[in-house]
Amino acid sequence: MRAPADSQDSGLTGPLLIVNPKAYLYGDELVRLARLTDELAGQFQIPTIFTAQHADLRLLSEHTLDLTITAQHMDPIVPGRGMGHVLPEALVDAGARAVVLNHAEHALTLAELDATMERAREVGLSTIVCADSDAQCRAVAHLGPDAMICEPTAAIGTGEMDAGDYVERTTAIVKDVDPSILVIQAAGVSRGADVARVLAQGAGGSGGTSGIIKHPDWREILSEMYTAIRDHATTPTR
Amino acid sequence: MRAPADSQDSGLTGPLLIVNPKAYLYGDELVRLARLTDELAGQFQIPTIFTAQHADLRLLSEHTLDLTITAQHMDPIVPGRGMGHVLPEALVDAGARAVVLNHAEHALTLAELDATMERAREVGLSTIVCADSDAQCRAVAHLGPDAMICEPTAAIGTGEMDAGDYVERTTAIVKDVDPSILVIQAAGVSRGADVARVLAQGAGGSGGTSGIIKHPDWREILSEMYTAIRDHATTPTR
């Protein structure tokens, strides 16, 4: 019942793609997107974070090879009580290799975030922590996450990119604290060109939710985004 | 990938046993307890609620036949956004047939509880709602749950039963509102004799967490509890 951990890399090296279906997909449809993503991740040889509802993590880890299966939240509990809370060990057992924390739709207190990151380290899950403002990006970077999703809350789900310099600015803030933190910029990203742009602006990863899920042709949009990442990675002078 | 729904009854008819491992068990060990419980549930022909971490629901529904696989919490979201929240549809797809809501360790606002119960009805999950004081038991009963767990919060996990008349009193309060609600009394229950007592006091189900999980011989304690339920069910005059 244990997921084949050794065959899956943590994947948190960039440039990478993140596919974050949130609660849009589950079961068969989710597996369909995951297998398609897995196929393309293998073809393009690009590390890929793929998140899912907790109930679907094991299903995805059993049906994919190259994705970093990622939980969308967990709680800082240890085995024992904690009715209704998400146990880190159970996620690892189900095949998760990373966890997203502090998303605007599930914000954590600073103490909870700190304790949950500690638990992630204990069980071997990579941490992908969300932050919004410059101050929040800086504070989270000092907590030592493996990756961050910098995202202006007001832009989530809009398909609109920040008109200003949010991407460069927050990426620089995080890198200034710790260059090893992979910075994902995905707010408002819905095309390959958007992915290319945020990578050019310094991000180590991009992708998204509605830009992918709601696209009429998943293979087309994923290929477009993977192509942007590959082209960025192979550009000689940056 | 769809769980075999037809082969599993909702199970919310009493007298029944509830096995609630909370976050004590996951993966292989959880499957071991679930299969053992499933075997005994079949032998004794007694309806059984078995809860699990969300990540393990599908695993359990694939490895058991007679248990009502039950989620320990869910959120009132619909397919779409809701990063980090538990989608009801995903639980059903993973084989869950019921959900516990409003446990003292994951309390809900009244508005959330109302909305989540509505969602449960929409997706076909039975609702098992927790309440503590007399007033809370009465209020929850008026929300129309399929079952309730009446539990004095201070007694959770203590292995001590309420010395007073909590069981009779709260069971009567709920039944007075709606006799069709199945009342589970499990606080402080750790032996077959405890199960027998709460059933004699009017409860429609019993069981527990630490009383079972921490017992050195799961088969022994489960058999003891199932025996108490069978004996109660077959007692001629009550």
Added chain:
Amino acid sequence: MRAPADSQDSGLTGPLLIVNPKAYLYGDELVRLARLTDELAGQFQIPTIFTAQHADLRLLSEHTLDLTITAQHMDPIVPGRGMGHVLPEALVDAGARAVVLNHAEHALTLAELDATMERAREVGLSTIVCADSDAQCRAVAHLGPDAMICEPTAAIGTGEMDAGDYVERTTAIVKDVDPSILVIQAAGVSRGADVARVLAQGAGGSGGTSGIIKHPDWREILSEMYTAIRDHATTPTR
């Protein structure tokens, strides 16, 4: 320093007006509205609930005579720890005579609501509890509040009244549980005619927030609402 409790009635007998400035007003401006309301409440001889920020409760109780000074929230703590939480005893000492609980903008878990209502009874504060759906109205009514604000959350602050039968329906639900609970209907109320209508539909009180605060002439809108209440109270056949 103790507020003149004896000179102020609990006021929770209808028909009454509720003026709920939320966080729109504070300090001098709030006192100005409170004194004006107090003057008109005395003239019309109509019981009036007037809510305020915690920091302004004492100020209002010192500057008014006939208003039921009401807190907008409190916590179920007892004197002791509870940093950052609102102590019921401190509200009473500051002159509050009632407290609004479970507003959609500050929802409480069922256990918190139950415990806070218990604390209100202990310190002698009248309870005014908010509820939204039919099910929530019924559940809250069973907790035994002195008054309820039935309010479809989606309509708060819109200035639009529910087109259907929300007012009659929820008022009847509450009265069916306990006729002594005063039912306040204020969602979308912005004119005297609105007040007249909800009273005709069975409500025991009305009033509001933005309909009053944003009106260019406070004396005019308050007089209009008080007139509607007086006319309703003195209508011979209802």
Added chain:
Amino acid sequence: MRAPADSQDSGLTGPLLIVNPKAYLYGDELVRLARLTDELAGQFQIPTIFTAQHADLRLLSEHTLDLTITAQHMDPIVPGRGMGHVLPEALVDAGARAVVLNHAEHALTLAELDATMERAREVGLSTIVCADSDAQCRAVAHLGPDAMICEPTAAIGTGEMDAGDYVERTTAIVKDVDPSILVIQAAGVSRGADVARVLAQGAGGSGGTSGIIKHPDWREILSEMYTAIRDHATTPTR
């Protein structure tokens, strides 16, 4: 009705005393402690933070001269809606000059903390932000508070001081980020000797809750603590 702002200094320069009655005191008793503290603060000429329930802030600002009247929490709302939440402007109007945020008994999400500190700056309140672990202390320091309370949550209210090097370590962490942040160390402090020790270890302020409130002679314990601070401040070589 406006509090005499000019006559009260922000007080966030050390070494200082913090008297934090939490919810132990209110009304007359709180005023008695505040006036006594005010008298001694004047005699010793030592800056003093004095916190209170929101309902008592105005009372204290009217009855004291030299204390930095401080709220125990506030919300990041602006004038408008926000029923049951604490409006920053109302606190300033009531005479508060500072606010404690993120206490372990009222933890904030990182986004809330960020937004509330922004609001504090807008209305001119000094910020005193709590943190627990090394990582939390570092993260909070990067948010730019005026002062911090570093406190191992497990020690709150115990009267026991951390046996290890918590005080030196966390003080150094904060000072390393920004030397201008005043670091308050008060966990387990109950005597003048405790105050002397944490100041010697680098803290810029100390004081407490139960160590003061529960002492049978407030004048004695306050004098003892003020003496420790004065002696520390006048020690020639440090």
